[in-house]
Amino acid sequence: MTTERITFAKAINSGLRRALEQDPKVLLMGEDIGALGGVFRVTDGLHKDFGPDRVVDTPLAESGIVGTAIGLALRGYRPVCEIQFDGFIFPAFDQITTQLAKMHYRSQGRLTLPVVIRVPFGGGIGAIEHHSESPEALFAHTPGLRVVSPSNPADAYAMIQQAIASPDPVLFFEPKVRYWDKADVDLETPAEPPHTDAAPTGLDRARVLREGTDVTLIAYGPSVAPALKAAATAAAEGTSVEVIDLRTISPLDTDTLVASVRKTGRCVVAHEAPVLYGTGAEIAARVTERCFFHLQAPVLRVGGFHVPYPVAKIEQDYLPNLDRILEAIDRTLTF
Amino acid sequence: MSPAEHLADAGLVQLLTPAGERVDHPVYSPLAAHLDGDALRAMYRDMVLVRRFDNEATSLQRQGELGLWAQSLGQEGAQVGSGHALAPQDYVFPSYREHGVAQTRGVDLANLLRLFRGIDHGGWDPTAHNFHLYTLVIGSHTLHATGYAMGVQRDGLVGTGDPTRDTAVVTYFGDGATSQGDVNEALVFAAVNNAPLVLFCQNNQWAISEPTTRQARVPLADRGLGFGVPSVRVDGNDVIASYAVTAEALERARSGGGPTFIEAFTYRMGAHTTSDDPTRYRSAAEDEYWRQRDPIDRLRLHLEQTDELPAAFATDLEAEAVALGERIRSTVRSWGPPTPASMFDHVYASPNSVVDSERAWFESYESTFAPTQGGAR
Numbered sequence: 244m245t246t247e248r249i250t251f252a253k254a255i256n257s258g259l260r261r262a263l264e265q266d267p268k269v270l271l272m273g274e275d276i277g278a279l280g281g282v283f284r285v286t287d288g289l290h291k292d293f294g295p296d297r298v299v300d301t302p303l304a305e306s307g308i309v310g311t312a313i314g315l316a317l318r319g320y321r322p323v324c325e326i327q328f329d330g331f332i333f334p335a336f337d338q339i340t341t342q343l344a345k346m347h348y349r350s351q352g353r354l355t356l357p358v359v360i361r362v363p364f365g366g367g368i369g370a371i372e373h374h375s376e377s378p379e380a381l382f383a384h385t386p387g388l389r390v391v392s393p394s395n396p397a398d399a400y401a402m403i404q405q406a407i408a409s410p411d412p413v414l415f416f417e418p419k420v421r422y423w424d425k426a427d428v429d430l431e432t433p434a435e436p437p438h439t440d441a442a443p444t445g446l447d448r449a450r451v452l453r454e455g456t457d458v459t460l461i462a463y464g465p466s467v468a469p470a471l472k473a474a475a476t477a478a479a480e481g482t483s484v485e486v487i488d489l490r491t492i493s494p495l496d497t498d499t500l501v502a503s504v505r506k507t508g509r510c511v512v513a514h515e516a517p518v519l520y521g522t523g524a525e526i527a528a529r530v531t532e533r534c535f536f537h538l539q540a541p542v543l544r545v546g547g548f549h550v551p552y553p554v555a556k557i558e559q560d561y562l563p564n565l566d567r568i569l570e571a572i573d574r575t576l577t578f
Numbered sequence: 579m580s581p582a583e584h585l586a587d588a589g590l591v592q593l594l595t596p597a598g599e600r601v602d603h604p605v606y607s608p609l610a611a612h613l614d615g616d617a618l619r620a621m622y623r624d625m626v627l628v629r630r631f632d633n634e635a636t637s638l639q640r641q642g643e644l645g646l647w648a649q650s651l652g653q654e655g656a657q658v659g660s661g662h663a664l665a666p667q668d669y670v671f672p673s674y675r676e677h678g679v680a681q682t683r684g685v686d687l688a689n690l691l692r693l694f695r696g697i698d699h700g701g702w703d704p705t706a707h708n709f710h711l712y713t714l715v716i717g718s719h720t721l722h723a724t725g726y727a728m729g730v731q732r733d734g735l736v737g738t739g740d741p742t743r744d745t746a747v748v749t750y751f752g753d754g755a756t757s758q759g760d761v762n763e764a765l766v767f768a769a770v771n772n773a774p775l776v777l778f779c780q781n782n783q784w785a786i787s788e789p790t791t792r793q794a795r796v797p798l799a800d801r802g803l804g805f806g807v808p809s810v811r812v813d814g815n816d817v818i819a820s821y822a823v824t825a826e827a828l829e830r831a832r833s834g835g836g837p838t839f840i841e842a843f844t845y846r847m848g849a850h851t852t853s854d855d856p857t858r859y860r861s862a863a864e865d866e867y868w869r870q871r872d873p874i875d876r877l878r879l880h881l882e883q884t885d886e887l888p889a890a891f892a893t894d895l896e897a898e899a900v901a902l903g904e905r906i907r908s909t910v911r912s913w914g915p916p917t918p919a920s921m922f923d924h925v926y927a928s929p930n931s932v933v934d935s936e937r938a939w940f941e942s943y944e945s946t947f948a949p950t951q952g953g954a955r
Contacts, residue, residue, distance in 0.1 A: 270732075296732060301767070302763070302766045302767060302770060304759075304763040304766060304767070306721065306759060306760055306763055307721055307724075307760075307763035307764070307766065307767050309721075310718065310720075310721025310722060310724070310725065310760060310763065310764070311721050311722075311724050311725030311728060311767050312725060313721070313722045313725055314671075314721065314722040314723060314724055314725020314726035314727070314728065314729065315725040315726070315728055315729045315732075316725075317710070317722060317725070317726050317729075318725070318726045318728075318729025318730065318732075318733070319729065320729050320732070322725075334759075337715065337718065337760075338718060338721065338760075341715050341718065342713075342715070342718050342719075342722070345699070347924055347925070347926065347927050348699065348923075348924050348925050349699035349700045349711060350700045350704065350711060350924075351698065351700060351923070351924055352923070352924035352927070353700075353703050353704065353705065354704065354705075354711075355927045386925050386933075387925055387926065389926075409928060410927035410928050411926050411927050411928055437928070438928040438929055439929075447930075447931065493932070494930050494931045494932040494933075495931075495932065496931070497931070498931075
C-alpha cells in the first residue's frame with residue numbers, strides 16, 4: 244500500500260482522475276473547471292490531460308449543466324457536474340428534483356442516470372453572501388437522490404469514485420473549509436463498491452471514528468473536525484464521547500447510529516445547516532423511535548439558526564464550533 | 579405590438595395551400611420532391627389514426643377512464659410531417675402532446691394513456707423507439723435533448739457521411755416553453771457546442787389561456803437567431819412543408835452543421851387539456867378560421883386532386899381507425915391499478931435501506947388487512 248500525504252482537494256482531484264482514466268464515459272462539466280482548474284482548483288490539471296470534451300467548461304447556467312448532464316447520461320455517459328458554490332445550486336434545483344431524481348422511477352427502471360453533482364458547501368472561509376450555505380437537507384428530502392459528504396481526504400478520494408460508480412444520481416457535498424486539510428491517502432487500493440452490505444466503507448455507510456461510552460456525537464462533512472476536537476476535549480474532562488462520521492445523509496445509516504446510542508444513551512448531532520427541519524431533526528426522530536428506552540436524555544442538535552447565513556465577521560458564532568458542541572455535550576449530561 | 583402582428587403568418591414556409599395545391603419554394607420544394615403517393619398516403623394514414631386515437635382518448639377521459647387528456651387535435655401536420663423526416667437512429671425528446679410523433683416512432687399509442695390513466699409515470703420503453711418519455715415540466719426536456727446530442731457528438735456519430743449512422747436529436751416544445759429558462763439555456767448549450775439538435779417549437783397560439791403575445795414581441799423563430807441558431811418558420815398545418823424544413827434541419831445536424839430552431843405555426847384546435855375551457859379566452863371565429871386550415875383536410879384535398887387517394891385505401895383506413903379506437907377502448911379499460919407496494923419499485927437503481935425498510939413496513943401493514951377484492955386490501 245502506497246500512501247501519499249495530500250489535501251482534501253487533491254484527494255478529490257485524484258479520485259476524479261482515476262475515474263476518468265478507468266471509464267471513458269466519465270466526463271466532468273462545470274463553470275471554470277477547465278484551464279482554471281475550478282475556483283478551488285479541484286479539477287486542476289485534468290483539462291490538460293483529458294481534453295475539453297471530457298473536462299468541459301460549460302456556459303454559466305446551472306440548470307443547463309444538470310439538464311445536459313441528464314441527457315448525456317441517457318446517452319450512456321457518466322457526467323460529474325461541479326456547481327461552483329452551494330448557493331448557486333438553486334437555478335438547477337428543478338432539474339435535480341423534478342428530472343434527475345425521478346427518471347429511474349418514472350421509466351420503471353428502464354433509464355438510469357448515473358450523474359454526480361459536486362457541491363463545495365458550508366462556511367468558515369470568510370466568504371461573501373451565497374458562498375457558505377448548507378442545502379443538503381433540501382436534496383435529502385427528495386426521493387431518488389443520494390446525498391453524501393466526506394469529511395477527510397481519504398474518504399473524499401474513495402467516495403468520489405464510489406459516487407461516480409453509483410447507478411443513482413449522487414449529490415456530493417464537499418466541505419470547502421476542509422479543502423486544504425492534509426492526510427495520508429492510499430491512492431492505489433481500489434475503492435469498495437458503492438452499495439453493498441459487504442462493503443464496510445461503502446457509500447451508504449456511516450463510520451465510527453472514535454469509540455466512547457457516555458455520549459454519541461454525530462457529524463458529517465465540515466463538522467466532523469470540530470466534533471473530534473470536542474471529543475478529545477471532553478475526554479480530558481472525563482467524558483467519553485463516541486464520534487460518528489455520518490458520511491451518507493441519504494440514505495441514512497440508521498443501524499450504525501442506533502447501535503451507538505443504545506450503548507451510550509445520549510446523542511448529539513452537529514451540522515452547519517439550520518437545525519429546523521434539518522438532518523439532525525431526522526436523526527433525532529429515528530434515534531428516538533428506535534432507542535426510546537435506552538435514552539438518558541433527549542437528542543440534542545447543534546447547528547445553524549433559523550437565519551440566513553450571516554456575514555463572515557460573525558460566522559463563527561453561527562457555526563457549530565468546538566464550544567457549542569461541548570455545551571451540547573454538557574447539556575445532555577445534565578439529564 | 580398588436581396581437582395581429584403576432585398572428586400574422588407571413589414568412590411561413592408553405593408547400594401545400596389550405597386548398598390542397600402544391601406551391602413551389604426554392605429551398606424546400608426539392609427536399610419534398612421525392613415524396614410520392616405512397617409517402618404522402620403514409621403521412622395521411624398516420625394523421626388520421628392519431629386523430630382517431632386522440633378523439634378516443636378524449637372520450638375515455640369524459641367517461642372517467644382517464645384522469646386527464648392533452649389533445650393533439652390540429653397539430654397532426656407539424657407532428658407527423660416532422661416525424662416522417664426522422665431516421666431510425668435519431669432520438670426524440672417530446673413534451674406531452676406529441677402523439678403524432680409517437681405514432682411515427684412506432685410507439686403503441688395505447689401506452690401513451692398509461693400516464694393519463696394514473697397507472698404509470700411513463701408508459702413505454704424510450705430506448706426501444708428512440709422516443710423519450712413525456713415531460714410535463716415545461717421545457718425541462720430541451721436540456722436533456724441538448725445533452726443527449728452532445729453525447730451523440732462524443733460518440734462520433736455526426737458528420738461521418740454514412741446516412742445510417744449520422745444521428746440527430748429532436749426536441750418538441752410549445753410557444754409557452756420559449757419563455758422558460760431551460761429552453762433558452764438549451765439554445766445556449768446547443769449553439770456553443772454545435773450540437774446535432776433540432777428545436778421544434780409548435781406555436782399552437784395558446785399556452786393554456788395565454789396567447790403567444792404573452793410570451794414574445796417578435797416571431798418565436800427570431801428567438802433562435804439571437805443565439806446564432808439558424809431558424810425557420812413553417813406552416814405547421816402543412817405536413818409536407820413540416821417534413822421539408824425538418825429534413826433540412828436534420829441534415830444540418832447530422833452533417834455537423836449544428837442546431838436549428840423551427841417554429842411550426844399551427845393551432846391547438848382542442849382544449850389545453852380536458853380540464854380546460856377555451857371558451858373563456860378565445861373566440862368561435864378564431865376556431866373557425868383554423869378549422870378551415872385543418873392539416874388533415876389539406877392533405878386529403880391534395881391526394882384527391884392528384885388521384886392519389888383510391889377509394890379502397892380510404893375505406894381500409896377508416897376500418898383501421900375504427901379498429902384502433904376499439905382496441906384503445908378495450909385496452910385502457912382492461913388496465914387495473916398497479917399493486918400498492920409497487921410504489922416502492924425503482925426509486926433507486928441500487929439497494930436503498932430507507933426505501934427497503936419503508937416497503938417492508940408497508941407490506942407488513944398491508945398484510946394485517948383481510949384480503950378482499952382488488953389490490954392488497
